Amino acid sequence: MAKNKIKTHKASAKKFNKRNSGSVTFKRAGANHNTVSYKTKRLRRLRKVGQLSNSDTRRLKRIIDTLR
Numbered sequence: 211m212a213k214n215k216i217k218t219h220k221a222s223a224k225k226f227n228k229r230n231s232g233s234v235t236f237k238r239a240g241a242n243h244n245t246v247s248y249k250t251k252r253l254r255r256l257r258k259v260g261q262l263s264n265s266d267t268r269r270l271k272r273i274i275d276t277l278r
Contacts, residue, residue: 219273226262226270234262234270 227235241256248256262270 216272216275222270222273232267234267235259236262 238256238260
């Protein structure tokens, strides 16, 4: 049995989702409220899912492995 278990970082677990391919996605910030003054193009971009870069995915690998 392993002596040192890695706990899930709960803040990261709420922000990131791991796909079956191994890539990590997140929701864009700033699209929840007060969006009346935003341009339509900006709102469309905010609706799309963001994807972490490979370097960031490797950096968060220990946290991501325990994500849902």
